[in-house]
Amino acid sequence: MKNAVDHSQHAVPEGRQTTMNQFTGQSLSWDVKDGVIELSLHRAPCNEIGSRTLGELEKFVGALAGLVAESHALIVHSSLECGFCAGADLRELYQSAQKISKNEARQGVREFLERIHRVMNTIDAAPIPTIAAVHGVTFGGGFELALVCDLIIADKMARFCFPELRLGLIPGFGGIPRLKRDLGNGVVRDLLLTGRSINATKAQSVGLVSQVAAEGEALRVARATAAQIGKFDRRTTLAAKQFIKPIPYEELKREIDIFCELFAQPAVEAGLRKFVESTDAQPYLP
């Protein structure tokens, strides 16, 4: 069966893997430096998560068990100037869905979401501390990727946003349960129901971001934080992480169901079409 997102073409991600510790793909790369895994996103225009990125993320989580054996922390960051990640690749989603029936599209979306949730849950449960070093646009699925990490360290110019309701959808990569895990419901509702973006200072004030870095310094601050984390006993660190950061599996499953129900609504197709046909260079912006 064809999927709404055409992952058949990218089932086995291409890329250059020189050793288990190093990979360079079309959407991301990873490396281990000083006991820290650095996962770098680099897919233009702004790290939109489509089938290729998903395939490479799956490759990463597949290698993670081996990587953590000789690492004490993971940093996720973007090497693109525009920002951390603009979210799901809505152009790919819309264009793929146009080629198949609505039922096939809905099934394809569910399969995509189940795959990305497996990736997110694996990073969320990683047996080492994880840090998202974010800058610029951290929207939608990009925000959700940051939320799976134990700490978010933000460049002062970072902005966070869940714009999904503009398309008639809710966040689908685990955003709501994980935002609820970390923040008060009032802030969650504000971000979700208004679709507004907030800056790093605001994000820190509500407890989303743990440290704000100067412009261009988030990765450096994340590396310093990872080095500090590495001083502690590994088993104790893991026990602390598991104690304070439960994974809301039931709510995550429910989120997929709600997303798929909403995806069948005509308003979504209209919203996606408007997005795809926009001539704006960054149509995901509010």
Added chain:
Amino acid sequence: MYPSMATIDQTLDEILTLAASHFKVPRGRLSPDDDFFKTLGIDSLQTLDLLTRLEQHFDVELPDYELQGVSDFRTLAGRIQARL
């Protein structure tokens, strides 16, 4: 005694100065009723950057939806003034 609040003209002047400095446009080329997208030659990503810098400079929150349809400096100053 309340601290004196900036007037709309002061706010407007600070916006123009900040925009000129950041986007490297001569301050004298910017006027209150200019369309800042055109005058500064910025796209929506740079507009988001400007929004963040304005929030930091004035220590306010500017929800995106309050700025929808706003394209001139004077109206932008009014939105900021309402949050000071």
